[in-house]
Amino acid sequence: MAKMKGAITVNTERCKGCSLCVVACPLNLIQLADKKVNLRGYRYVEQVNPEACTGCTSCAIVCPDGCITVYRTKVES
């Protein structure tokens, strides 16, 4: 059966670490980076367990700064 596989990229320099995407992700695949900050001093977000992402776009829709780009493709399993 075909399955949706997704991936996200985060514009870490634009990210302000507001964490709205962290709570929006239905699979809890996003978290604040540990001890890493961008040039403006914000802790940015990063994806954990990227294999599980389905590309549902929830994180990107709630992002106030438009930092997240979502990719999605069908893969045969």
Added chain:
Amino acid sequence: MENIISPENIVYQKPKLLNDEHMHYCPGCSHGVVHKLIAEVIEEMGVTDKAIGISPVGCAVFAYKYIDIDWQEAAHGRAPAIASAIKRLWPEHLVFTYQGDGDLACIGTAETIHALNRGENIAIIFINNAIYGMTGGQMAPTTLMGMKTSTCPYGRQADLHGYPLKITEIAATLEGTCYVTRQSVHSVAAIRKAKRAIRQAFENSINRRGSSLVEIVSTCSSGWKLSPVEANEWMQEHMFDYYHVGDLKSI
């Protein structure tokens, strides 16, 4: 993994009209989401060359820096008056104002109500976060009863400060308005609904059906002294009881 990340698989990205300028808003601010929705709607409608925004005084004063369309900066509260003039001179254009509650519901109440009552063919995007964000969290006309701000540290009291102003309900009673709605942007579903409302308002402006008002119940995490996630929760618990979300008028 690497082969998923290629341009043909993109299903969502920052709209091109929202430029790369770093937005000055606090982390998690609803303004960012609404800016993004406006950019998306204008892009999808294909009216980039015909869109004119009027930016307010308040946190969104620099809105013209972030969305690549024509903008006019208005004096405090006077955005609907400027929008009226622009729309009368360019009746084919999409003319909208973007205002906060301090701009629209306080100093600009007269301009707002009269522009809506005249039925000017403009769309008004009204960001209501129940506080003056830019100036340091003072009480606004829309501040909820009992809500603490820097100028009412014991909470808003009716005998001293009066009652929160429901400008959207007032707008719905005016003859000139064709579309009056209240939305929010705290969840994916709410953001999708808010986007449809903004699109409806913009189409009304282009098709000259009358005035449209889209209120967006928003958060102000800095003014409310909460984290962005907590602010969204606080808004759902307290704001929606007073500011009911939904269409108030649609003709």
